[in-house]
Amino acid sequence: xxxxxxxxxxxxxxxxxxxxxxxxxxxxxxxxxxxxxxxxxxxxxxxxxxxxxxxxxxxxxxxxxxxxxxxxxxxxxxxxxxxxxxxxxx
Numbered sequence: 069x070x071x072x073x074x075x076x077x078x079x080x081x082x083x084x085x086x087x088x089x090x091x092x093x094x095x096x097x098x099x100x101x102x103x104x105x106x107x108x109x110x111x112x113x114x115x116x117x118x119x120x121x122x123x124x125x126x127x128x129x130x131x132x133x134x135x136x137x138x139x140x141x142x143x144x145x146x147x148x149x150x151x152x153x154x155x156x157x158x
Contacts, residue, residue: 071100078103 069081079100087096116124 070103071098080105 071079071081073079080103081098081100083099085096085098087094089095
């Protein structure tokens with residue numbers, strides 16, 4: 069079951085909702101995770117990110133690669149790829 073919080077995002081409910089009250093008011097609580105957790109369960113074939121391989125996206129970014137200081141042909145990236153929105157607005 070999924071839950072949308074307008075302006076925030078979608079969430080996957082992983083425990084059934086619980087209802088509590090004192091006779092005057094009632095509160096429903098729910099435990100959920102961001103729906104992005106679903107992506108952790110899948111491997112996208114051919115998409116390499118932050119793997120350190122020559123075909124990995126961080127290694128293909130302009131001016132993001134430097135050679136090892138030990139004289140070998142090893143390459144390293146200055147920074148990893150980041151995927152995020154800087155705003156919660158859609």
